[in-house]
Amino acid sequence: MTPRRFGICIDANDPERIAGFWAAVLGRETETSGDEIRLLPRAEDDLRIRFLPTDAPKTLANPHHLHLTSSLPDDQQRTVDRLIGLGASHLDVGQQPDEDHIVLGDPEGNELCVIPAGNRWLEATGFLGEVAADGSRENGIFWSTALGWPLVWDQDGETAVATPSGSAKVAWGGPPPVPRGPRDRFRFDLIAPEDTGPADEIRRLVGLGARLIAETHGGGRWATMRDPDGYEFEVLAPR
Known part of the structure; x- marks a missing residue:
């Protein structure tokens, strides 16, 4: 199976500001298409x-939230300052004094x-x-199969997959511990490959355990679905 690309969609009260923040953090350019602003991939x-x-x-x-890494001992504080x-x-999400990561919120409070x-x-x-995602082992297995990315961790109810090059991981740490609203602001995207069409991709994902909410037309969006844990995600046309 052709591996799929994985994406993140974040709802924002001020999309231009939040996109600009993350573009500066990650060193990417932005592109506006309809009602969405994208960070252009570099690889x-x-x-x-x-x-x-x-x-x-x-x-x-x-x-779900993002983890930024450090290569040298001083990188963590330099990144935080930047x-x-x-x-x-800075955010207090209940982290313990002996935890060595630093929790921040972007300008709209999205945790990282x-x-x-x-x-x-x-x-x-x-x-x-x-x-880093909340989610059951079953959900991690679903996303591994849906993306065509092998599991790189499967132990004690926790799972993880990695991009084909190993440049990033997506990890599920167990059942959702946080309250859920009517719609999550931070959601996943699955980007279809060139060699498939909407009907086939939707049918495949339903067969793997996803539930179709609505088929979507226009804007490069094929469908809104829910994964086995009930998290909403979108299926996007090839990009």
Whole structure:
């Protein structure tokens, strides 16, 4: 099976500001298409990131968040200082004093962690090293099969996959511990390959355990679906 590309969609009250923040953090250019702003990938399997407008305020913790890595001992604090200068802020999400990662929120409070140097789990990844997700083992297995990416971890109910080049990981850490609103602000995208069409891709994902919410036409969006844990995701046309 042709591996799929993986993406992130974040709802924002000010998409231009949030897209600009993340473009500066990751060193990417932006592109506007209709109602969305995209961060352009720099490599073939860079995680796709896009932002959509919403009027709803952020009131709950996101079920998924990003991990940024460090190569040298001073990199963690340099990254934190740089992100604070771009509009991020420190967050208290209940982290313990002995935890060595630093938790920040982007300008709209979307959680992220800056990981210190020496982290063995992320040592082979890029700067955007991981999407840390709530989710069951069954959900991790679903996404591994849906994307065509092999599992790189499957132990004690936790699972993870990696991009084909190993540049980033997506990890599921167990059942959702946070309250859920009517719609998550941080969602996943599955980008279809060139050799498939909407009907076949939707049928394949339903066969793997996803549920179709609605077929979508226009804007490069094929369908809105839910994965086995009930998280909403979109199926996008090849890009």
